[in-house]
Amino acid sequence: MSWNPRFGCDGEFVKLLSRRSDIDLTVAALEIARDATPDLEFGPVLNWIDDRAAEIRREAAAASDEREMLQVLVRCVAVEYGITGDPAAWDQPESSYLPQVIETGCGLPITLSLLYSALAGRLGIELTGVAAPMHFLTRFESVEGPLFLDAWHDGRIQTQEQCEAWLSECSGQPVGLLRPHLQPAHPRCIIIRMLNNLKAVHVQREAWDAAWIVQHRLTALQPSSYAERRDLALISLRANRPGPAMDLLRDCLKTCSSAEKPVLEDHLADAARQVTRWN
Numbered sequence: 001m002s003w004n005p006r007f008g009c010d011g012e013f014v015k016l017l018s019r020r021s022d023i024d025l026t027v028a029a030l031e032i033a034r035d036a037t038p039d040l041e042f043g044p045v046l047n048w049i050d051d052r053a054a055e056i057r058r059e060a061a062a063a064s065d066e067r068e069m070l071q072v073l074v075r076c077v078a079v080e081y082g083i084t085g086d087p088a089a090w091d092q093p094e095s096s097y098l099p100q101v102i103e104t105g106c107g108l109p110i111t112l113s114l115l116y117s118a119l120a121g122r123l124g125i126e127l128t129g130v131a132a133p134m135h136f137l138t139r140f141e142s143v144e145g146p147l148f149l150d151a152w153h154d155g156r157i158q159t160q161e162q163c164e165a166w167l168s169e170c171s172g173q174p175v176g177l178l179r180p181h182l183q184p185a186h187p188r189c190i191i192i193r194m195l196n197n198l199k200a201v202h203v204q205r206e207a208w209d210a211a212w213i214v215q216h217r218l219t220a221l222q223p224s225s226y227a228e229r230r231d232l233a234l235i236s237l238r239a240n241r242p243g244p245a246m247d248l249l250r251d252c253l254k255t256c257s258s259a260e261k262p263v264l265e266d267h268l269a270d271a272a273r274q275v276t277r278w279n
Helices: 010-019 023-038 044-059 066-080 087-091 096-102 109-123 160-169 175-182 187-205 208-221 226-238 241-252 262-276
Strands: 128-132 135-142 144-151 156-159
Touching: 010 023, 010 087, 010 187, 023 096, 023 109, 023 187, 023 208, 044 096, 044 109, 044 128, 044 208, 066 109, 066 135, 066 144, 066 156, 087 187, 096 109, 096 262, 109 144, 109 175, 109 187, 128 175, 128 226, 135 160, 135 226, 144 160, 156 160, 187 208, 208 226, 226 241, 226 262, 241 262
Parallel strands: none
Antiparallel strands: 128 135, 135 144, 144 156
């Protein structure tokens, strides 16, 4: 798999590296999808969103209230086009890629939420991502208080009280601890969460080249994180990149815990043996 780790073609991702907030999350998600399909064209997805917005613009504008306006979005995405949650999505990397989500109708909560947010944005509706524990949602600020749209559960719409009660039941956490997590998430946090989902799937499948690309992005976004640099070292070794793995492992050994040190030293010795065999 050929890939440029300097992100030269990924304009939105480069903005994230600069800690900017003016991010087009739809394009950023497509940049991640392009890692798996290097010749991916963004136009079909962007046009699909534009076309759906054109189909429902008049109906959304004529909605009797804000909840009904959100239900217009739900009828379009979940009912008309059948794009919703499916348990099978959790084990599929394609569930994180917008083109495949639109094609198959199956995606993760975060990817489905990005699709809703993109469609809403075309209609002048601000639907922001919410990185709640265990489940990604979108949030709309209505005149009567926030409404939460759950793209995974067929576009279910909840008040804050309903959403807090449901999340508390699912997570076992008290409402007081959950409430801060129901605020709009920064684009950087959203992309990191999306990448972590992909990383978990690739590692589970032992798709090490794909995992390396994802981990490289995670490390670039969080360069001061020891855990991300350590994971990049270990994944580099599994992805047959022993040279870079050695450099990363040596760096990690300078700051690792005493418990991790012998494990990392074993990996460093393994990387050195691989380099010797190649030379």
